[in-house]
Amino acid sequence: MQSGKILRNHYKIIDTLGSGGFGDTYLAQDLDLPGKPKCVVKHLSPKSSDPGVLAIAQRLFEREAETLYKLGKDSDQIPKLFAHFQERTEFYLVQEYIEGHDISKELTPGKKLSESYTITLLKGILSALEKAHQNNIIHRDIKPENLMRRNSDKKIVLIDFGAVKEINVLTTAKQPGTTTLTVAVGTPGYMPSEQAIGKPKLSSDIYAVGMVGIKALTGKDPHNLPTDPNTGNVIWRNEAQVSNHLANILDRMVHEYFPQRYENATKVLEALGLTTPTPTPQPKPAPQPTQTKTVVATPQPQPQPNKTRRQILILGG
Numbered sequence: 001m002q003s004g005k006i007l008r009n010h011y012k013i014i015d016t017l018g019s020g021g022f023g024d025t026y027l028a029q030d031l032d033l034p035g036k037p038k039c040v041v042k043h044l045s046p047k048s049s050d051p052g053v054l055a056i057a058q059r060l061f062e063r064e065a066e067t068l069y070k071l072g073k074d075s076d077q078i079p080k081l082f083a084h085f086q087e088r089t090e091f092y093l094v095q096e097y098i099e100g101h102d103i104s105k106e107l108t109p110g111k112k113l114s115e116s117y118t119i120t121l122l123k124g125i126l127s128a129l130e131k132a133h134q135n136n137i138i139h140r141d142i143k144p145e146n147l148m149r150r151n152s153d154k155k156i157v158l159i160d161f162g163a164v165k166e167i168n169v170l171t172t173a174k175q176p177g178t179t180t181l182t183v184a185v186g187t188p189g190y191m192p193s194e195q196a197i198g199k200p201k202l203s204s205d206i207y208a209v210g211m212v213g214i215k216a217l218t219g220k221d222p223h224n225l226p227t228d229p230n231t232g233n234v235i236w237r238n239e240a241q242v243s244n245h246l247a248n249i250l251d252r253m254v255h256e257y258f259p260q261r262y263e264n265a266t267k268v269l270e271a272l273g274l275t276t277p278t279p280t281p282q283p284k285p286a287p288q289p290t291q292t293k294t295v296v297a298t299p300q301p302q303p304q305p306n307k308t309r310r311q312i313l314i315l316g317g
Contacts, residue, residue, distance in 0.1 A: 007092060140200055218240050
């Protein structure tokens with residue numbers, strides 16, 4: 001879209017923030033509010049003109065807009081959704097603009113950052129992600145460019161949730177009446193193997209967060225780190241000054257086999273000692289019936305009458 005274009009007589013495009021296969025992102029102004037505050041407009045458009053694809057895109061768009069609205073309302077570390085609308089076959093989201101910088105500006109290639117910085121960074125990302133995971137929502141595209149450091153409070157804000165981007169990569173499948181994705185949503189290096197084949201889990205996000213932490217400690221991009229040929233696990237410890245405690249946590253976060261990872265953001269925060277573990281409710285023992293001790297009376301032997309005395313009495317009678 002050209003700078004100066006106005007959408008819905010409401011949002012004026014100022015600049016392009018990003019463009020790619022998953023859609024375009026623009027900086028805009030809200031003309032209806034005092035001071036014309038900045039906002040972000042995301043533009044999504046299915047590649048296929050097939051009516052079936054459009055119908056699926058509409059359902060996906062509505063579902064994901066509802067998700068983004070709820071998350072933005074519940075967490076101050078996820079941008080608020082201001083509006084969503086469709087014009088013909090084009091879809092638009094209008095979100096809060098985060099004043100700040102993405103953390104790729106902090107993770108300079110070749111610069112190894114401290115363990116304390118890395119733990120603080122992990123806490124910031126995981127606390128933002130925790131609200132999504134509590135709602136069973138997978139981000140799908142966690143990487144330094146999608147982690148904003150907000151100027152006002154220095155908190156990490158999680159931007160650019162991935163599921164809505166599927167709209168841009170929907171296409172008609174070979175079987176009539178079905179659709180498929182042309183590519184998996186995610187970024188190589190931060191996207192684990194199960195996500196690459198279109199089966200992301202909550203723990204797929206944990207893998208991505210772990211790779212961000214490893215990048216901070218090693219100064220290396222994920223694709224520049226070798227992997228174990230037998231297990232597929234990333235080899236990185238020799239590149240970092242790190243305690244065994246944190247290294248073991250990161251190794252578990254980026255385990256190639258997803259059931260071996262932490263299940264969600266809360267579990268990692270607990271492992272890092274940055275949140276109080278939720279106590280597991282213990283089953284209450286079933287009440288035991290009160291046992292009444294039954295005493296069986298043993299019959300006592302009756303004294304035998306004195307036969308001699310009885311005889312004397314009879315004789316004397």
